[in-house]
Amino acid sequence: MSYKQKLVGMLMGGHNSEHEVSMRTGAALAAALRRRGYRVEEIVVDENVAGKLVESGVEVAFVALHGRWGEDGCVQGLLECMRIPYTGSGVLASALSMDKVFSKKLFRQAGLPVAPDVVVSGDAGRDLEPSKLPFDLPVVVKPSREGSSVGVSIVRKAADLAAALEQAAGLAGDVLVEQYVPGREISVAVLDGRALGAIEIKPAREFYDYTAKYHSQGTTDYLFPAPLxxxxxxxxxxxxxxxxxxxxxxxVARVDLILGTDGRFVVLEVNTIPGMTEASLVPKIAAGVGIGFDELAERILEGAALKA
Structure with missing residues (x-):
């Protein structure tokens, strides 16, 4: 069944640190779908999103939200209750992917290679000494439930650990402290279970953080296909x-990896709603294998469904 005759609701914005990114993603996708002949209603998500969905008469939802309350299963659960088909992963997969602690546990149980880590809960991080870590500095400090590298920092000096933990804990209660794995940053786009291709990211900054992703102004190099x-x-x-x-x-999803200097891969995370402007990683990969941005948007939409 095609959604060509249905009213598409582009869910964008949201109440979190990734609002700006989501607005860009939603606007780009809405424009692409209109070029393909779809009727699209842009819906900026707030606490009245259920009312907006009812009033608009939306028949299928394209979820273009990033971060908490959008990418973590919350909106997906609402759409299930309202029986509105939607794009992307379902409630459970979205929640697991958003939580770096739980997703790493599942990766480890499945035998996937991951970096050694410890989980620090709440105020406990204030008393964490580098000497108490089961691995040496440098380490990567991450909020457990944020995206776009918000709140992520690389700590190379013992004196900087407390500040990094405090910053991450302020965004999400649990903090993931990982052993730093030096190597090359590789991202793989996956569509309907099949890998489309891999791209290498070479940021001018220390790592591919929020600034490098969205405000780099050409200072980040993208190599596709990744020279592997x-x-x-x-x-x-x-x-x-x-x-x-x-x-x-x-x-669609984007899986981020590190190819270590020892030649082995480490799985970092899965992003179930990756950035989807024409300059984003997944569209770059898709374009490299002959799938234009408008076609990609349509393929994602046509995969919309209820998952529960």
Missing amino acids: EEGERERAHELAQEAYRCLGCSG
């Missing part, structure tokens, strides 16, 4: 597909 040996490329695709399946994802 054939065996490395196959392994990257395999790991991305396994991580996608492990969390029960649907539709």
